[in-house]
Amino acid sequence: MTLLHVGILDDLANDIVAWTKGAARSEEVLPEIASWLTELPVLAAFLGKSDKLIPLGGGRVMGLEVDVPQEVHDYQALLLQGLHLLLDDLGLDNIDDFILSSPALGYRSPRWVPHIAVGKARTRHEPVVEIAPVAIEFGDSRIRNRQALPLPGDSGGVGPPR
Template sequence: MTLLHVGILDELAVDIAAWTNGRAEPGKVLPEISSWLTELPVLQGFLGKSDKLVPLGGGRLMGLEVDVPQEVHDYQALLVQGLHVLLDELGLDNIDDFILGSPALGYRSPRWLPHIAVGKAKSRHEPPTEIAPVALEFGDSRIRHRESLPAADS
């Protein structure tokens, strides 16, 4: 389950540079983003459940909508607040507009829907579907592809 999607970092740095009219250069932004990501607190593992298959990504994908404990929602909100602080420190204005408009971030909605992507939809207009309840166990949070993060400045 993705708690905060930041996309491909090189593309995010280009989006930031464009938003700031070049004031935030990609070469200087990347280590700061990398440092911020590696300093994020870890969310301990948790249990969830799903009983619904929902369309994602404008209907191109399907996913399990997951009911998660409140502390997961609180952690995700903390991540978004931290992203706001990071973007502010990088010199961005209208941060909510940037987050919703950045192709690298890829957000279509300001509302986070806990989900697990499970594959392509049969058709573009696949409706939500009730399924037999599924219990889900999640491990501690981690950064996907952590080994590919650029080195932070010392």
């Protein structure tokens, strides 16, 4: 389950540079984002459940909508607040507009729906499907592709540690 999607870091840095009209520079933005990501607190393992399959991504993907404990919603809200602070520190204005318009972030809605993507929809307008309830166990939160983050002091692009 994705708790906060930031996309490809080079693309996010380019979106930030474009939004600030070059006031923020990519070689400064990338290490800031990487540092922020590595300092995020870990959400402990939790249990969820699902009883419906929903369309995602404008109907192109289907996913299990997952009921999660309130602490997961609170953690996700904390991540979004942290993203706001990071973007403010990087000199962005109209941060909500940036978040909803950044191609790297890819958000289409300000509302987070806990889900697990399960595959391509058969048709573009697939309806919600009720399913037999299923319990889902999630491990501790982690950064996907952590090994691709720039090393501290590295002003180059994202890549494997050197």
